[in-house]
Amino acid sequence: MAVTPPAQRIWWNEPIERVELTWVIIAFLWGLFMFGFMIAWHFIGGQNLSREAYRIAPSKYEAKVEEFAKKHTVREEKGVPVVKPPAGSDIYILGRLWQWWPILELEKGQSYRVHISSIDWQHGFSLQPTNINIQVHPGYEHVITLTPTEAGEFGIVCNEFCGIGHHTMTGKIYVTEPKRAESGQRLADGR
Amino acid sequence: MTAETVVGVGRRAAAADFRTCPYTGLKVDAAAQTLIKANAVAAVVFLLIGGLMGLLVALTRWPAVHLLPADWFYLVLTGHGANVLLFWIIFFEIAVLYFASAVLLNCRLPAPKFAWLGFALMVVGAIITNVVVLQGESSVMFTSYPPMMAKPNFYLGLILFAVGALIGCAIFFATLAIAKQERTYEGSIPLVTFGALTAAIIAVFTIASGAIILIPTWLWSLGLIGEIDPLMYKVVWWAMGHSSQQINVSAHVSIWYMVGALLLGAKPLSEKVSRTAFFLYILFLQLASAHHLLAEPGLTASWKIVNTSYMMYLAVLGSMIHGLTVPGSIEAAQRKNGYDKGVFEWLRKAPWGNPAFAGMFLSLVMFGFIGGISGVVLGTEQLNVLMHNTIYVPGHFHGTVVTGTTLAFMAGTYLVLPLIFQREIVWPKLAKIQPYLFGIGAAGISLFMMGAGTLGVARRHWDITFSDAELSFAHSAGAFLMMGLNGVFAILAALGGAIYVLVVVGTVLFGKKITAGHKLTFPLHAGGGAAVSQYGSHATTKLPGTIVLVAIFFVCFVLYYFINWKYLSELWLFR
Ligand code: HEM
Ligand SMILES: [Cu+2]
Ligand SMILES: [Cu+2]
Numbered sequence: 087m088a089v090t091p092p093a094q095r096i097w098w099n100e101p102i103e104r105v106e107l108t109w110v111i112i113a114f115l116w117g118l119f120m121f122g123f124m125i126a127w128h129f130i131g132g133q134n135l136s137r138e139a140y141r142i143a144p145s146k147y148e149a150k151v152e153e154f155a156k157k158h159t160v161r162e163e164k165g166v167p168v169v170k171p172p173a174g175s176d177i178y179i180l181g182r183l184w185q186w187w188p189i190l191e192l193e194k195g196q197s198y199r200v201h202i203s204s205i206d207w208q209h210g211f212s213l214q215p216t217n218i219n220i221q222v223h224p225g226y227e228h229v230i231t232l233t234p235t236e237a238g239e240f241g242i243v244c245n246e247f248c249g250i251g252h253h254t255m256t257g258k259i260y261v262t263e264p265k266r267a268e269s270g271q272r273l274a275d276g277r
Numbered sequence: 278m279t280a281e282t283v284v285g286v287g288r289r290a291a292a293a294d295f296r297t298c299p300y301t302g303l304k305v306d307a308a309a310q311t312l313i314k315a316n317a318v319a320a321v322v323f324l325l326i327g328g329l330m331g332l333l334v335a336l337t338r339w340p341a342v343h344l345l346p347a348d349w350f351y352l353v354l355t356g357h358g359a360n361v362l363l364f365w366i367i368f369f370e371i372a373v374l375y376f377a378s379a380v381l382l383n384c385r386l387p388a389p390k391f392a393w394l395g396f397a398l399m400v401v402g403a404i405i406t407n408v409v410v411l412q413g414e415s416s417v418m419f420t421s422y423p424p425m426m427a428k429p430n431f432y433l434g435l436i437l438f439a440v441g442a443l444i445g446c447a448i449f450f451a452t453l454a455i456a457k458q459e460r461t462y463e464g465s466i467p468l469v470t471f472g473a474l475t476a477a478i479i480a481v482f483t484i485a486s487g488a489i490i491l492i493p494t495w496l497w498s499l500g501l502i503g504e505i506d507p508l509m510y511k512v513v514w515w516a517m518g519h520s521s522q523q524i525n526v527s528a529h530v531s532i533w534y535m536v537g538a539l540l541l542g543a544k545p546l547s548e549k550v551s552r553t554a555f556f557l558y559i560l561f562l563q564l565a566s567a568h569h570l571l572a573e574p575g576l577t578a579s580w581k582i583v584n585t586s587y588m589m590y591l592a593v594l595g596s597m598i599h600g601l602t603v604p605g606s607i608e609a610a611q612r613k614n615g616y617d618k619g620v621f622e623w624l625r626k627a628p629w630g631n632p633a634f635a636g637m638f639l640s641l642v643m644f645g646f647i648g649g650i651s652g653v654v655l656g657t658e659q660l661n662v663l664m665h666n667t668i669y670v671p672g673h674f675h676g677t678v679v680t681g682t683t684l685a686f687m688a689g690t691y692l693v694l695p696l697i698f699q700r701e702i703v704w705p706k707l708a709k710i711q712p713y714l715f716g717i718g719a720a721g722i723s724l725f726m727m728g729a730g731t732l733g734v735a736r737r738h739w740d741i742t743f744s745d746a747e748l749s750f751a752h753s754a755g756a757f758l759m760m761g762l763n764g765v766f767a768i769l770a771a772l773g774g775a776i777y778v779l780v781v782v783g784t785v786l787f788g789k790k791i792t793a794g795h796k797l798t799f800p801l802h803a804g805g806g807a808a809v810s811q812y813g814s815h816a817t818t819k820l821p822g823t824i825v826l827v828a829i830f831f832v833c834f835v836l837y838y839f840i841n842w843k844y845l846s847e848l849w850l851f852r
Contacts, residue, residue: 233850
């Protein structure tokens with residue numbers, strides 16, 4: 087019994103049940119498969135979290151984001167600038183108590199190098215309703231190449247607890263349908 | 278051995294005060310018995326506090342009720358995590374360690390005074406942390422990620438508690454050593470003790486990691502250290518946080534085996550396989566903390582993959598093995614007990630009216646199907662991005678630590694009450710329905726939180742309507758429905774928890790004292806502790822029922838795994 091010493095002193099010489107052995111093998115192979123699939127997804131999948139990250143002082147990051155916003159602001163919404171960066175460029179998002187800043191306007195199907203960091207506590211970048219969730223640390227600038235695949239209005243929620251205003255921490259990303267003419271114009275401008 | 282040591286051993290052993298258990302024939306040391314009682318009672322007290330807090334949290338997250346104001350919500354949530362995950366579970370585990378060593382090995386507990394010191398430290402630590410949480414300004418969640426800072430006593434309480442638990446582990450190891458030296462058992466230690474040994478070894482690793490991270494954090498909160506790197510903190514903190522979950526698994530799997538043995542006379546199909554499965558927990562747990570860091574910046578994919586798969590899947594393999602051997606040993610025993618018809622007579626005619634069995638079997642099934650499968654999916658490198666920090670995460674671990682560990686501990690309690698407290702269980706009708714109420718409630722909160730998380734609802738979040746936010750966002754109606762259902766099932770779980778506390782307290786205070794010849798309301802296996810089934814393929818009956826159960830499990834696992842890859846493939850592209 088499980089509560090008494092094994093009947094055979096040398097328990098490691100016991101025979102193994104056939105069902106047990108079969109199950110151990112199946113479970114092991116399944117583990118191997120799952121291991122292989124994670125590696126495979128790096129080659130066949132379109133969703134792999136970038137490991138590109140830099141150490142940066144929060145104040146320096148803040149300055150970078152402000153400069154970026156100043157350059158590409160197209161309008162304001164509730165006091166928050168809406169920033170429309172050129173397709174394919176580096177864009178910046180800042181997490182702080184308690185907002186995601188600034189609001190971004192992106193174009194569907196274009197890739198952007200998104201920089202994310204926090205200037206105070208940890209935050210959770212949670213893009214909704216798409217459901218992409220990434221941890222954000224102060225002092226670390228994380229760079230992700232992101233390609234929106236649908237147009238519309240998206241919310242950014244904070245899903246790492248960051249104090250009493252945590253549930254008021256939101257942000258926004260607009261994704262517009264690609265405008266062939268306009269992007270052609272941009273190419274002509276050499277931007 | 279010299280004559281002198283024999284005499285010496287004899288004298289010391291005689292100094293301990295033993296009684297013989299009329300049901301199992303085990304020799305029970307009085308000091309061990311009192312310590313088991315004290316730890317079990319403390320555990321239940323903290324479950325009561327923490328469970329009540331859990332109900333308040335769930336009622337606040339029910340959008341239509343939204344019970345607590347925001348500051349109280351975050352305070353109570355911090356208290357909930359600490360009281361249930363740390364205090365309830367670890368007090369109970371110390372009781373399990375003393376039981377699996379002293380009682381199962383017929384041995385005395387060495388240095389009981391030292392064990393009491395450990396107990397006192399744990400009680401004081403738990404109280405300090407609770408007081409400081411209730412004072413406010415320490416609502417940092419039990420994970421306490423810097424740079425968010427709690428009051429120094431928050432960390433101090435946890436440190437004292439951990440030191441106390443470490444003493445408990447030391448006493449456990451000493452008991453094993455003495456039992457061997459004094460030859461209180463024949464051959465190798467029993468499987469349940471082996472499982473407890475696994476838990477204790479992992480506990481030492483856990484507490485060491487905890488000390489490495491909590492002591493500097495405490496000094497930081499006192500202003501003696503300038504800065505704690507938030508990423509480094511997480512890596513080390515989860516070395517504690519993850520491996521402590523492996524303690525829970527080892528402990529509750531041991532209880533599964535124990536309940537099978539005492540209620541049905543079940544014997545492990547093969548000691549070798551079951552013990553190897555426990556051993557896998559020790560070998561492959563260390564860096565499984567990586568699966569808590571999959572969405573962090575700056576960690577390489579290969580580091581994540583190695584540490585989540587090589588390390589974790591082999592620990593998962595351990596659990597999958599127990600997932601077959603536990604029901605398998607029960608089926609083998611039941612068939613020998615005379616329930617040999619068809620595929621499932623052994624299961625249909627199992628003692629479902631005995632809360633120890635009902636709790637144990639529900640725990641086994643729900644730990645595997647809810648906690649286990651969701652855990653592997655959540656711990657897959659890329660899939661993690663789908664649910665990192667959403668309420669899916671608490672959904673998953675209520676499947677492991679509530680439907681799994683907590684329910685198994687509750688089931689074990691129904692054996693501890695008659696065998697250690699020597700009291701007959703009061704209100705058996707209530708006790709009978711308790712595991713079902715609690716099990717269904719806990720399964721409900723797990724599943725609905727997972728559902729809401731799949732729809733994007735954040736964890737540790739007071740207001741999913743974002744009514745005070747500058748930029749509004751609206752969750753789908755489905756998300757609101759899930760959070761409402763979560764509230765409903767939380768009430769069920771809380772009711773089941775309340776009945777558990779009521780039955781335990783009632784039994785300890787007013788239960789009929791068990792005297793010689795008493796017939797238990799919830800009887801043990803008639804064999805009086807003898808095993809009914811035998812080792813090895815030649816002697817065991819075939820196990821068709823278990824094969825069917827395991828096959829269903831495997832199909833669910835594979836399907837759910839691929840469904841999530843499909844969800845992932847529909848996301849925006851990122852690299
Ligand atoms: C009456 C039973 C219980 C109910 C209704 C309940 C409900 C909840 C809810 C709704 C959350 C909050 C999720 C969030 O907002 O992030 C939560 C968190 C949690 N629960 Fe429970 N729970 C119960 C029992 C337990 C037990 C027995 C344990 C452990 C053994 C446990 C461990 C935890 C932990 C560790 C957290 C996370 C706290 C944090 O995020 O800091 N719960 N629970
Ligand atoms: Cu935040
Ligand atoms: Cu873990």
